Amino acid sequence: MTCSIELKNVSQSFGNNSSGSLGHKKSTSANMANKNKAATITLFKNLDLTINQGQSYAITGPSGAGKSSLLMLLSGLEKPTSGQGNFINDNQLSTLDTLRSDIGFIFQQFHLLPELTALHNVALPLKLRGDKHAISKAKHWLEKVGLSDRAGHKPSQLSGGEQQRVAIARALVFSPKFIFADEPTGNLDQHNAKEISDILFACCQENNAGLIIVTHSNAMARKAQHIYSLAGGELTKTPSIHVTEKQKVTKYLSTEEQQVASC
């Protein structure tokens, strides 16, 4: 039983008078940038993309190309200007809205809630779903990302890499079918970035979750089974070195990290 997300012939463009869903605080800079441009910005046209559960995808491309916007379309959080997004489950077609609760996100800024401890941050999605075993499951996941000893710490007491590991645990803890990660290592140094990407790929693989990752790092992109690049409104597939995920992970891991990364 596999499911997939399918974008068919979608285009996305934004009007000029667009502070839209962005908060006023941020919109000032965005507005100023927009004003100099043409009346409407078209990010991409007639784009087709299919994403399968259990596989990994990397999307690269220059800043402002529309990668984040593409993630929004794939996750069904935003509607394309034209074209269609579908969710296919056992050959049954439905809209992407039905997928909402089966999607997890990971952000460049981590976005943990500062008042909660690492453990409670991870337990959050389960608690919201009314899971009575939220805490024990969260503990288990913290262990998986190698942070069991930091469970009681607040985000401000954790390093960037550690925060992102908590965020990964939080995104995976409710077993979503797909994980969207928007530049998850953009704020991290090389060493941490490598560690995070290893954990991310390994965990998604083990949970049979589809992973869609936006990244500027070639090293990270190379770990994905499918690599796309978005530039100038065109999405092109780059051939990938096809090694099985498991092999790849173990190859990159040093011995002490192996245990951590092999979920």
Next chain:
Amino acid sequence: MLNHHMQLAWYYFTQEYRQPHQRLLRWVQAILMVFIVTLSLSSNTIQQYLQGNLQNLLGADAVLTQKNKLTTDQFTSLTNSSDNVVTTMQISATLTFDDKWQRSKLKAVGSDYPLQGKLLTSSSLQSPPTVTIGGPTVGSIWLDSRLFASLTISMGDAISIGEQAFIVSRVLVHEPDRLMEGHNVAMRAIINVDDMEKLAFPTDLIQYRYLITASKPQIQQLIVWQQAHLPAAKIHHKNGSHPLASFWQRTENFLGLTSIILFFMAAIAIEQIAQVHLKKEQYFSAICMSLGASKVTGLQLSLLKWLINIMLLIPVVAILSGFFHWLIIGWLSESFTEISWQLELWLTVKTIATCTLLFAVFHSPVWLSLWQTSVAKLFNQNQKTISLAFIKLCALVVLILVAVKYSDNGLLTLMLVGSISITITLMIAISWAVLSLGEKATQQFSGLIPFSLFMMKQRLLSKSTQILGIGLSTFLLLFTLMLLNDLGNTMVSYQRTHDGNVMVSQASQSQMTAIEQWAQEHDISLRQTKPYFYAKVVKINNQTLSEFTQKPSDSLATLSNAIRLHWSETLPKNNSLVQGFWWQKETKNWQQISLEEEVMTDLGLSLGDKLTFIIHQQSHTFTITASHAYKPGAGSITFWVQMPQTAVQHINAPHYNMASLELNEGQWPLLSQLWEDYPTIRMVSLQELTKQFDNILTMITKVISGFAVMIILLAIIVILSSINALEDKEKKKNSVIMSFGFLKSTCLQLNVIEWLITALIIAIGAIAGTYLTGTLIYQSQFSLSYQPDLFILIITLAIILTTVTLLGVYASRHSLKSSVKQLMADV
């Protein structure tokens, strides 16, 4: 350098002018200042008006009364501990004209009379009264209208007192120092002090009344001095034992309390907003520093920006509040003609300065944190320093000092501060208890409520500032409203629904019938009538009065003359039973009486003692079976001695009546007609007194309703600003929740639940705080007994719950406009 910084600050000020956090600060500061300044100006005008009115009723801050003239030494001591002293004398004298005579109170005053308030006289019985300064000249006399009627005298006639003749020159309408003379219905006349000396009355019959201008501490000093040096003298003072004293105290305290509450609310609002500014300014300053500017520069820029902001606000505030003051005064002067608008420059400046200082103090955590900031803070924004808590504590101390200074009722302020701290502790305890217990209790269940409880418990620290902010203003609001309501109710008891403006102290049965008919004919309301006999105490427990007690007292002095013996079947509505049992209806045992509480204590009597009265030349002995006390709210006619109704059948004596009537403006001329027909009815017009009093009541009622509206508005502002302070955090939380695959509606539900829980905590805290404050402040500051009404409390609880929830959800609608995309864009 500074000039350069000024330019820079101005530049950033204009840049940030439209940013939401600056706009919020500006609006809140402006609104608070306009509120506080307008209220200060208005309450100042009102207080002045009331003060004037009170002076008209009291005529002095204090009055020292004694039988003998003060010696020169004593008089010097008196003048030394007061600002001004006016000497008056009083005696009961017989005035004769032709072959008619009339006992009356004869008062002697000089050209320095009156001390305070307005002396009103008129040139004829028909002409309107005018304000008069100084008493009559030597050789002339002013009479009140009753004397004109009873002696059938006219202007210019010569009246004789003793051997001397006086020319009647004016009608005496109102003496401002009447009320402090106590309840007295004798007819009144005024002559010059020099004439009084010439009349050479026996000195022990003359009562000297010294009218004194003195401050509160001076009055205290005077009382101590009088007790030490003149134990036989009596001091009546503004805050003491006159009928309006407690009323006045309440009004003053109420105005004081509202100003303190305003300051506290303002402080809460600014404190909440400062939290938002803290982050923004810190960020800004850290950016400056990362670009190579010094720490001082960042701080200076922030200070200058704040100053520019305030400086630009001040003229707007001054003009607006002047305008609002003018509007309010205009509205008030419709009913109170003596009120007029005046430019109160000094008070405006003072109040604005106080506000600015307060704002600065509560904004200072922002500057302190800038001082402590470093580029490193850019990377790690989560620091809670002890000095921040310390400076907040300092701010609180400053606030308290300002409030004490501003309200000049230190005790009241401290009591309020005490109750606020108790309420804070309470609310913290309640939040903790509700959230912890709630979370524990609901752990087994799944759903949004347990989740909300969990989240709130986790975010207790940041949530608690919000809960405290809203909770405190709700508490202050609730308390003010409760006080307004109770004070309003007490004011109603002062209203003369039972007492009229004409008091009949003696009317025989036939005269009473005539009065009743007359009243009915002219549609005049007869508010009370109470019958009595004249009775004189001759023996107590078979001993004569002088045998029974040696101790001189007012009660003894009064008892040595005939007193009024009232009868009633049940306990009169304006009396309360202090001791013993009131008699049964139609009791056979008619020889029992109830005695006023004070008389009992004065004479050292107890239940079971026997009093023998002479009533119409017959002797009757009664046993004291009860003791009663006066209770305000149901008319002022009350009697020292009361007996069962059934006693009337056994006593053969003429019946008399006391009564009170209410005449309106146009009915006054009818009174002289009644008087001409029945010249022996003893009655007194209280027209001037009651008019002044009614004015005060109406004013207070207006003020109270006005203040209620203002405080409600202010509370809403505080609540909105404290919600705004957490908006960013809420937004992020909502976005994160949505990134777990939840819908906006889930966020909305969570939001509503969270606000309901918040409102619940606030409601419990505010009600408990109000209860405590009520018990603490009511009795001591407002002489009210605090009796919380359970029903009202529950209704209030419901109202707070819905209002806070609705307001909270409404105000946080912005934070629901969040999306996962924002989390991606957030850099």
